[in-house]
Amino acid sequence: MYSAEVDVKANLQKILDSSLDVICTIDAATKFVTVSGAAKKVWGYGPDELVGCSLLSIVADEDYECTLNSIKQIKKDFSKNTCENRIYKKDGSIACIAWTVHWDSEDQLMYCVARSTDNKRKVEDLLVESEEQLRFAQKLARMGSWHIDLITNKVKWSEGLYEVYGVDKEKCQNPTPELFISLIHLDDLTMCLDEVEKMKKAGKSDHTHRLIRPIDGKIIYVRHLSHEIRNEHGEMVAFTGITQDVTEQKETEINLLLSEQKFKSMVQNGSDIITILDQQGNFKYVSPTSLRIAGYEPKELVGRNVFQMMHPDDVPHMIEKFAEVVENRNDHIPTEHRFMAKNGDWIWLESHGIDLTSESNIGGIVINARNVTERKKLQEALAQAQKKRQRAITSAVIKAQESERSQLGQELHDNVNQVLTTVKLYNEMLFDGIGDPKDILQKSIHHLQSCINEIRSISKRLSAPTLGKITLEESINELIESINLTRRLQITSAITGLERKMVQQDFHLTVYRIIQEQLNNIIKHAEAGNVSVIIENTPQEFFLQIEDDGKGFDVKARRKGIGITNMETRTENMHGKMEIISSPGKSCKLIARFPPVQEK
Secondary structure (H helix, E strand, O other), rough: OHHHHHHHHHHHHHHHOOOOOOEEEOOOEEEEEEEEOOHHHHHOOOHHHHHHEEEEHOOOHHHHHHHHHHHHHHOOOOOEEEEEEEEEEOOOOOOEEEEEEEEEEEOOOOEEEEEOOOOHHOOOEEEEHHHHHHHHHHHOOOOEEEEEEEOOOOOOEEEHHHHHHOOOOOOOOOOOOHHHHHHOOOHHHHHHHHHHHHHHHEEEEEEEEEEEEOOOOOEEEEEEEEEEEEOOOOEEEEEEEEEEEEEHHHHHHHHHHOOOHHHHHHHHHHOOOOEEEEEOEEEEEEEOOOHHHHOOOOHHHOOOOOOHHEOOHHHHHHHHHHHHHHOOOOOOEEEEEEEEEEEEEOOEEEEEEEEOOOOOOOEEEEEEEEEEEHHHHHHHOOOOOOOOHHHHHHHHHHHHHHHHHHHHHHHHHHHHHHHHHHHHHHHHHHHHOOOHHHHHHHHHHHHHHHHHHHHHHHHHHHHHOOOOOHHHHHHHHHHHHHHHHHOOOEEEEEEEEEOOEEEEHHHHHHHHHHHHHHHHHHHHOOOOOEEEEEEOOOOEEEEEEEOOOOOOOOOOOOOOOHHHHHHHHHHHHHHOEEEEOOOOOEEEEEEEEEEOOOOO
16 A cells, blocks of 8 residues: 555656646645645746745735635535636736645645636636646546536536546446445445435535446445535535545555454454465464354364365365465455355355465455355246246247147148048049039039148148248238138238338247237137237337137136247247237137337
């Protein structure tokens, strides 16, 4: 941590030394604390001449009051960070200055960038550059600012805050309070909401919590310094503040707490097992929570090797993750593995670690392990349920295929075979000279045509529509025509919104099979004479209705068959919903609704 701070300070000092603007820090009493070398060139004062002096001592008399008011306003409202005034240069001349200021309530310092604005046409550009330098400084310090308007609920983030939070600015131009809440680590959410309530009473807040960066999934610590803004009526109208990534500092604090009694107390009463391992994976320290979670007294584990306690299937992967921690290549993402409890059961732990071997008061690799056995059981139960559902679907498909084959055999035997047998008898009569030859031939031709129609109907039912060649409307009309030829049903159709549209093949086949399956069900079970098929394709939805005038059935009392299950599965796969409305003696109506159809 110390070296990181030194690097940041060194980088900031380079900015101070190289900038053509005067960059300085001013304390709460308006006295200069630090001043960049540019003050000598721009104002004529050397840094040593200004340090310890009040800013107000060089402000032009006419601007004294407005400068003082600007300072008060900046301290009160973090969103007010720019102002202008005039100062006396060392040679007695007056310089117009544009200030960009950030007030740090913790340090009680104003971080300032001052630029001469004698040429008014350049004022806007100068302020932009000053703010850019401030943004760069914030980036080095991993800091950003924010403002929430409670009246409009609008949120403003600085560029630095997008980087700290790991949120893509291009995809999130208008951040919301809900977005920020979604980033907060679940374990810290209640605390953060409590801090908001405290701020409403105290007017300010300073707290640290964890959040999860969407861009890489990393958990970081951030510190918030926030302040409320009230209107002239005393009503709170906004929150404003700064946020800094303090992960390095926080991790160092946590690591140091390992050697303190305060942390030991937390370890003893926590919900996780905290251990210290040497570089070979041997336990050097085990928290007392091991008894509650795994059934071991800490002394039973100290000296044993952690990999001997793991499930053999998990050991290779965990050795690899352990090596990453030792080599400081770990991404701090927890790893799940199985651990042998004292009673012989395997429990699931979610572990992550950090190498603190170089810390003399720790001298090992700190591992934090949480029991996630119940969560894994729920995940496994869900996976088994999904497998069971998939097996049921597969079984239904197989049964449907067998049923189709059985039905095909029955139809060939009962219809085609009987017709051909009749034709054979007519031919034998003709051969034996029995009856009128012309009458016999006409009857034979009639029966052969009936046989051809039956075979064509069976073929249509078994074959998928020629999706690449015809539209959905055309394939449905062909299906209806083939069934009408058998004279088993009289089917009418009303199709709108599909005029010559070529839809996606999977959707085409889904609708075709649902209509085909329901018409087959009507033929086999409904004892119906007439059927209507209605299709309406609108910008809001694709609507399908198939209604017959058959005997109907009790939907609740009747167990779903393979055909209905298949139709429901096909509908769900296309993100649609299907329902069947029927009752004994009152026909049957199938309704399916899908999202608007997409053309190829």
